[in-house]
Amino acid sequence: MALSDIKPAERNESGIALAVQILKQRFGDNFSTGEALRRQHAHSTTYIPAQLPDGVVFAESADDVQQAVQICADNKVPIVPFGTGTSLEGHVNAPAGGISIDVSRMNRVIEVHAEDLDCTVEPGITRKQLNEYLRDTGLFFPIDPGADASLGGMAATRASGTNAVRYGTMRDNVISLDVVLPNGRKITTAKRARKSSAGYDLTRLIVGSEGTLGVITSLTLRLQGIPQAISAGVCPFPTLDAAANAVIMTIQMGIPVARIELVNELQMKAIVEYSKLDLPISPCLFVEFHGSDAGVKEQAETFGEIAAELGSSGFIWSTREEERLKLWQARHDAYWACIALRPGAKAVATDVCVPISRLADCIAETEVDIEEAGLVAPIVGHAGDGNFHVSVLVDDTNPKEIEALENFVERLNTRALAMGGTCTGEHGIGQGKMKFLEMELGGALDVMRAVKRAIDPDNIMNPGKIVRL
Amino acid sequence: MALSDIKPAERNESGIALAVQILKQRFGDNFSTGEALRRQHAHSTTYIPAQLPDGVVFAESADDVQQAVQICADNKVPIVPFGTGTSLEGHVNAPAGGISIDVSRMNRVIEVHAEDLDCTVEPGITRKQLNEYLRDTGLFFPIDPGADASLGGMAATRASGTNAVRYGTMRDNVISLDVVLPNGRKITTAKRARKSSAGYDLTRLIVGSEGTLGVITSLTLRLQGIPQAISAGVCPFPTLDAAANAVIMTIQMGIPVARIELVNELQMKAIVEYSKLDLPISPCLFVEFHGSDAGVKEQAETFGEIAAELGSSGFIWSTREEERLKLWQARHDAYWACIALRPGAKAVATDVCVPISRLADCIAETEVDIEEAGLVAPIVGHAGDGNFHVSVLVDDTNPKEIEALENFVERLNTRALAMGGTCTGEHGIGQGKMKFLEMELGGALDVMRAVKRAIDPDNIMNPGKIVRL
Incomplete structure (x- = not known):
């Protein structure tokens, strides 16, 4: 994941120039080469530096997409599909330039x-x-x-x-x-x-x-x-280990929990302050049950027994829909809450996923690692899947901090892989995780390369992501 | 699916001869060229004629598989992986000869x-x-x-x-x-x-x-x-349409039914006679619920209301585990029960799958079709998925019956595809459904071909199945 790995690639200058000209003719106002817009389309919520496309097509139909792709294909020009630009591993960067195809207007x-x-x-x-x-x-x-x-x-x-x-x-x-x-x-x-x-x-x-x-x-x-009944709440635990073990027991007992999110103490502090919630600052589980009235009640009771056994002080229920939505909005805003912990810093959100039996160990070791590395990095996770996120708050203009971040991410991924886990549960590979994908699957990457070459022999479709050809 | 489509392919005689010699040396008693064994490994529960491999390797480890594959690869000889030989569309046939790799001893x-x-x-x-x-x-x-x-x-x-x-x-x-x-x-x-x-x-x-x-x-x-509680039963309906509609309502209402199998009247007759069950001969649903005691009770009650609304005479419950297992064994034995309907006949089991809203229509039209074609062909289905099977009982030595079967299968697939369905919900393509896959996905088959060529450039891995190269 070293920044030095993410190089601009060779550009097909003449092809790009020609494609830009043809796209201008074909798409008129729905094609732009303005720098601000191009920068926005290389926007990245990682610290990976932006690599701008040469133009942006606003596609309004599948026909538009087909024509834009055909023009790029004819000229061997890279294409970067673009939705909202909220991916986290440099997926919308254009290391060899080319055309961003923005489908946000195709929203019917x-x-x-x-x-x-x-x-x-x-x-x-x-x-x-x-x-x-x-x-x-x-x-x-x-x-x-x-x-x-x-x-x-x-x-x-x-x-x-x-x-x-x-x-x-x-x-x-x-x-x-x-x-x-x-x-x-x-x-x-x-x-x-x-x-x-x-x-x-x-x-x-x-x-x-x-x-x-x-x-x-x-x-x-x-x-x-939409389930007949929905019930959600927050359950504080004395330690992160206790919370993680509650998750493991919940899954093992087959409780069909709809959501079970683990939030560590620092992340809880960030969320409580950012979203102004009246909740204790300690490791918590955010939990939701879906089902019939009786089913939800039964699930909540069984879960309550597990939580009590592991030392939880008990459930804080959000019974009204409004409270429930506020709770989950706060959870979804965890990223923004992190940033507020260190104003001016960039939050680099990275994710790994391990077999659930290793979740408590993996998070515990990661908390120690964060402490020892002197990082500010809250943890929150889709714990029922064994998937968790670390949001490392860095000053991305400071090379020392970037280096410390990169070393941490490398240790995090090595740790997850050693526990039988994967380098990403849901963010994807993009540019940022290519090295770890190689560590994770080794020889299987040759099959990915073969498939990529078979479907995209000229390597024009979002090149420089997932695997190196 | 015409038999004429399923031709033997060109054989690499010299490569096969060499590979057979090397495999004999390497595998000794775990390699055989005996005809009975080769015939058994081309065994097919379809009417598709057997196409025998030239030898059978009994692999006992991944290393054995790797070595057998390497020997075949070196000599460009086809490989047919073999488990139990119970697939239904000619998957284990060897149209160009080659080596069957039997992994049945790798059962740890x-x-x-x-x-x-x-x-x-x-x-x-x-x-x-x-x-x-x-x-x-x-x-x-x-x-x-x-x-x-x-x-x-x-x-x-x-x-x-x-x-x-x-x-x-x-x-x-x-x-x-x-x-x-x-x-x-x-x-x-x-x-x-x-x-x-x-x-x-x-x-x-x-x-x-x-x-x-x-x-x-x-x-x-x-x-x-294993769920805390399991409850199963059979629910007879006055018509197949009523039974199918009960399935649709069950799925639409989100009842987390574990099994919901639709059995038409003729199939019910076959099952009752073959498995000696004390059940009415009318269209039935075989249903099972999994969950907590309370959850199963609640599911069963909601389902019971749906069934009653659609004219069912009510549930015949199998409360004891023994009865329940007998019920499902009878369901699993549907294939053998069919054969007993017409002793000496071959049961050609074919499957399609449609969006559940079209299930009642698709089965109704198919029943009329079977009647008009003068076929004996019970219907049973994993109705909750929109997937159903027709077991056509044919004398496979009679070309007229084979022709009638082929025409019926063609109409069945065309009907399912026209309803937004697929030519196979679970049996796969093999040799038998290649034509319908082409009808179903058209241009997407070029991508399948590209992937196949990329991973298997010499076309040695189970050639002549899924797509033609």
Whole structure:
């Protein structure tokens, strides 16, 4: 993850110049080469320096995407698909320049099949927009990364969020995709049936491919019925270890918890101060149960017994919907709360995921590591999946701090891998985790490279991400 | 699906002769060229004529698999991975000859991480063997195709079964795979964490690839806790339409039913006679609920209301475990029950899967079609997924019957595709469904071909299945 690893790549200057000219003609006002806009499209919530595209196409339809891709393909010019730009590992950087295809205007709901619990949407719609649209149908889409990301981007990075422990990740909730391939052809990866054994699982190949195999132009998604009863609360624990063990026991006992988020003491301090909550500053679990009235009550009681056994002082319930939404908004704002801990600093959010039996150990060792390294770095996690985030607050103009950050991230990833974990539970590889992907899967990367070359022989689709060719 | 489409392919005679010689030396008694054994390894529960491999290697370890693959790769000889040979679309046929790698002796449980709800097994273990092994751990593996198939084969065909409506298919329950690639190298597709965003989803690429991309040598699987309470029963309906609509309402209302199997009248007759059950011969749902005592009671009551509303005469419960197991064994024996309907006939089991809102229509039209075509063909389905099976009883020595069968299968698939469905929910493509895969996904097959060529450039890994190169 050293910054020195993330180099600008060789640019195809003549191809780019020609493509820019043709795109201007074709897209008029929907194409821009203005620097501010290009910078915004290389915007990165990591400390990785921005690498700007040469132009931005605002696509308004799958046809637009196809034409833009075709123009780039004809001139062997890199393409960077762009949704909301909220990815965390440099996914929207353009190390070899090229064209950002911004799909944020493609934000329509194409159809809702309430009777089949699915819907088809354009890639630019955000998760909040979609759930707003669905509100009157009694259905919702459960995947909720911290940012109000676009569904296309969420599929591309195999995003998850707080509900994944119950409802799965984007991997489990995308039924089918329309994708424009690097050669400009559009494919549909699957039909609308709930399951299929029809050939290679192209849907799952594209989910998590981070824009390196094609541009998603529509998604068919599984929806869930809004539960009859929802109950949420915060449960403080004397130690982080006790909280982590409560998570492990909850999962092992098969309680169908909908959300179980672990927040360490420093993160709790940040959240309480930022979101002005009346909660104790100690390691906590944010928990939510979904089900029938009786089911939710039963789940909460069983969980309460586990928590009490592990020394929790007891549940602070958010019974009213308003309180509940405030609680989860505070959880989703953890990133912003972190930044407020050290004004002016950049919060570098990194994630790993381990088998849940190793979660307590992995977080405990990481807390000691943070202490010893003299870092300010709150921890919060989708603990039911074994997935946690460390937000390291750094002055990204200070090379010493960057070096300390990089060393910490390396130790964190090495630790997670040694415990049977993965270098990323939900943020993806992008530019920032390529080295750790290599450490994680070794020879399997040759298969990824072979697949990439087969689908994108000219390496124009979001080059320089996931694997080096 | 015309038989004429399934031709023997060109054979690499000299390569095969050499590979057979080397394999004999290397594997001794664990390699055989005996015809009976070769025929058994091309055994097919379809009507597709057997195409025999030239030899069978009994692999006892991943090293054995690697060496066998390397010998075949060096001589450009086809490899057909073999588990239990219970696949239904000609997956284990060897149209260009070559070597069957039988992994049935690799049937060990490598490790169980009860605390993480996962285990790692060799590919030859069958689902019943695995659940027998797990019995004392309080855990089980839920995927249950009709046959007692091997886990490697189940992953290869993306199998599901009666529990998929609640627990997902092999797609959802494989965490990681070790795979020997066509070049003889072994990769691990993922770490043991419950979720990951680390690069292309190679696990899901191999699941469902039907042995065409590599030989699976180990699987890490998600396990489930055995529910506190299980309740099962049979619910007769006046019409098939009423039964199908009960399924649709159950899913739409979000009842977390563990199993909901639809059995049409003719299939019910077959099952009742074959398994000697005291049940009415009318369209039925076989239903099972998992959960806490209170949860199961609540689910059963809600379902009972739906069934009553749709005219069911009420539930016949199997409260004792013994009765319950008998009920599901009868369901799993549906295939054999069918055969008993027309002694001497072959049961050609074919499956499609449609969005659940179209399930009632699709089955109704199919029943009329069967009637009009003068076929004997019971219907049974994993109705909660929109997936159903038709077992057509044919005299496979009679070309007229084969023609009628082929025409029926073509109409069935065309109907399912027109309703937004897929040509196979769980049996896979093999040789039998290649034409319908083409109809279903069109241009996406070029991507499948590109992936196949990239990973298996010499086309030695189970050639002639899924896509034509």
